[in-house]
Amino acid sequence: MSQKFFLYARKSTDVEDKQVLSIEAQLDELRDYAKREAIEISAEYVEKQSAKIPGRPIFNKMLDEIEKLGGSILAWHPDRLARNSVDGGRVIYLLDTEKLATLKFPTFWCDSTSQGKFMLNMAFGQSKYYVDSLSENTKRGMRQKVRRGEYPGLTPVGYINDSRTKTIAVDKKSAPVILKAFEMYSEGNQTLDTIGMFLAQNNLFAKNGKKIHRTRATFILSNPFYYGHFRFNKEVYEGKHEPIVDKRLWDKVQEVMKERGRPRHKMKNEPQAYCGLLSCATCGMMITGEYKVKTQLNGTQHFYTYYRCTKKRRDMKCPEPCIRQESLDEQISSLLQKVSMPQDWADYLNMRLEKDKTESAQSVQIFVSENEKKIQDIVVKLQRLLDGYLDQDIEKEIYRSEKSKLLSEKKSLETEISRSEGKQKLWLEPMQKWINKAQNMEKIALDTDLFCKKVCAKEIFGSNLLLQNKLVRASAPEFLNPPAKQMQTAWASLCDAHSFVSSQQKSRVLEPMDRIELSTLALRKRCSTN
Ligand SMILES: [Zn+2]
Numbered sequence: 001m002s003q004k005f006f007l008y009a010r011k012s013t014d015v016e017d018k019q020v021l022s023i024e025a026q027l028d029e030l031r032d033y034a035k036r037e038a039i040e041i042s043a044e045y046v047e048k049q050s051a052k053i054p055g056r057p058i059f060n061k062m063l064d065e066i067e068k069l070g071g072s073i074l075a076w077h078p079d080r081l082a083r084n085s086v087d088g089g090r091v092i093y094l095l096d097t098e099k100l101a102t103l104k105f106p107t108f109w110c111d112s113t114s115q116g117k118f119m120l121n122m123a124f125g126q127s128k129y130y131v132d133s134l135s136e137n138t139k140r141g142m143r144q145k146v147r148r149g150e151y152p153g154l155t156p157v158g159y160i161n162d163s164r165t166k167t168i169a170v171d172k173k174s175a176p177v178i179l180k181a182f183e184m185y186s187e188g189n190q191t192l193d194t195i196g197m198f199l200a201q202n203n204l205f206a207k208n209g210k211k212i213h214r215t216r217a218t219f220i221l222s223n224p225f226y227y228g229h230f231r232f233n234k235e236v237y238e239g240k241h242e243p244i245v246d247k248r249l250w251d252k253v254q255e256v257m258k259e260r261g262r263p264r265h266k267m268k269n270e271p272q273a274y275c276g277l278l279s280c281a282t283c284g285m286m287i288t289g290e291y292k293v294k295t296q297l298n299g300t301q302h303f304y305t306y307y308r309c310t311k312k313r314r315d316m317k318c319p320e321p322c323i324r325q326e327s328l329d330e331q332i333s334s335l336l337q338k339v340s341m342p343q344d345w346a347d348y349l350n351m352r353l354e355k356d357k358t359e360s361a362q363s364v365q366i367f368v369s370e371n372e373k374k375i376q377d378i379v380v381k382l383q384r385l386l387d388g389y390l391d392q393d394i395e396k397e398i399y400r401s402e403k404s405k406l407l408s409e410k411k412s413l414e415t416e417i418s419r420s421e422g423k424q425k426l427w428l429e430p431m432q433k434w435i436n437k438a439q440n441m442e443k444i445a446l447d448t449d450l451f452c453k454k455v456c457a458k459e460i461f462g463s464n465l466l467l468q469n470k471l472v473r474a475s476a477p478e479f480l481n482p483p484a485k486q487m488q489t490a491w492a493s494l495c496d497a498h499s500f501v502s503s504q505q506k507s508r509v510l511e512p513m514d515r516i517e518l519s520t521l522a523l524r525k526r527c528s529t530n
Contacts, residue, residue, distance in 0.1 A: 005072050005074050006041070006044075006071055008044075008075045008080060009046050009075070012051070016134050023046055033074070043065075045062045051127075059087065063094065066094060070098075072101045077107045078124055092121060142232075147237075150167070150239070168241040170241075177198075178226065178244055181198060181221070182221065186252040191214075192218055193214055195217045221257060274332070275307075277332075282319070284313070285312050307323050307328050329450060332457055332472060333446065340438060340440075341435065341441065346439045357428055375410055382406050460491045461474050
């Protein structure tokens with residue numbers, strides 16, 4: 001029976017085909033074999049592609065031909081036809097449907113009998129197994145390498161794979177350029193684009209020969225390989241290779257990258273110093289801060305921080321405008337200045353405090369010694385009571401009830417003593433601290449540390465600061481227009497004293513001071529009521 005014979009030869013550059021005859025050798029052997037077996041070859045198909053996965057065009061073309069018109073195949077070994085289950089299955093199905101008449105292999109026997117097909121199936125299965133176990137072995141080998149601290153892949157720029165010693169060596173040409181790139185970027189005034197440009201100037205290009213792009217520059221600058229570790233399967237391992245970059249420099253670069261990356265992407269969400277301090281007077285929502293970059297046509301960039309109402313109310317559209325950080329800061333600083341304490345006031349208060357301390361210490365001393373005397377009396381009474389009871393002058397019942405009364409009295413007196421001693425600490429110490437803080441407020445108000453100002457403003461005004469039409473005010477009325485009524489907090493009284501000063505002759509107020517006296521009275525009142 002004469003039939004069309006197709007010759008198929010294949011070899012890939014992949015590992016699984018390493019031991020296989022070259023295509024030329026396969027062709028020579030197959031042609032010889034055909035001659036010996038009196039086989040007439042009607043077409044030769046040659047392919048340089050792996051058979052690990054389906055989709056070889058020349059192989060598919062040959063099978064399509066066979067499917068249409070029938071034919072037979074001559075190949076060196078079944079593994080030339082298929083190393084995957086799809087292609088192997090297709091060949092066997094063509095045999096089953098008798099489209100494929102015969103398969104001939106110089107190295108392998110099979111025919112169209114059930115036994116032949118079984119053998120063929122085995123051969124395909126073996127080729128697939130070979131590929132599978134090979135990739136498993138490769139993976140295992142890689143893992144072993146990783147464990148030994150050897151990076152299993154191609155080294156990044158700056159290093160070379162020394163094929164002779166199978167180690168990774170520092171590339172003397174490119175390594176200093178990489179180091180310089182790290183140093184330049186760590187200073188914080190370079191962009192990733194300029195780093196890419198610098199690398200190009202020093203003959204370091206991307207694989208396609210083009211200038212190193214910003215993403216590639218990011219990859220280089222954030223690769224732990226350069227300080228001696230390496231990433232493999234998303235995990236970092238300690239490497240054996242020589243570092244190019246010091247770990248501290250590498251860390252610095254990561255910081256800069258994080259810092260510089262922020263404005264471009266996340267700046268909007270970055271909380272600003274005064275966020276969460278004020279609320280909108282019109283709709284009651286919080287005031288939030290936003291960082292904005294304005295780029296001019298000539299490339300100059302301007303950076304602004306704005307504060308605005310979050311406008312989260314659904315039932316109304318808040319019309320409040322936004323305010324520049326400079327303007328907001330100015331107003332908050334002036335509010336803080338209003339509750340700052342001038343040196344002479346502080347001196348006076350401290351003097352009063354010392355006096356109060358002494359007076360209170362004296363009165364405490366008197367109180368304590370009075371009570372101690374009472375306790376002493378009780379102790380004497382208790383002794384007499386016991387004597388009377390022992391002499392049988394006093395009934396047991398009376399003795400017991402009298403004793404219990406005296407003991408209870410003694411306990412109360414003892415408690416009074418320890419309480420009065422603790423009491424003066426309770427209001428003297430917070431008062432002392434408060435004076436210091438108030439004295440410092442001027443300095444804080446004039447400083448540029450916005451966060452510190454926010455903390456102070458929060459303590460003084462609580463959540464009472466409102467923003468309306470770009471103006472900051474405190475919602476508690478006593479801060480606005482201190483009436484001649486009792487002041488609620490020490491800060492309020494201080495603010496009150498300030499406004500009194502501005503409306504009166506300074507000299508009068510700073511004299512023995514009925515007004516300051518009043519406010520200190522209020523202060524003392526606040527501090528002494530726990
Ligand atoms: Zn609002």
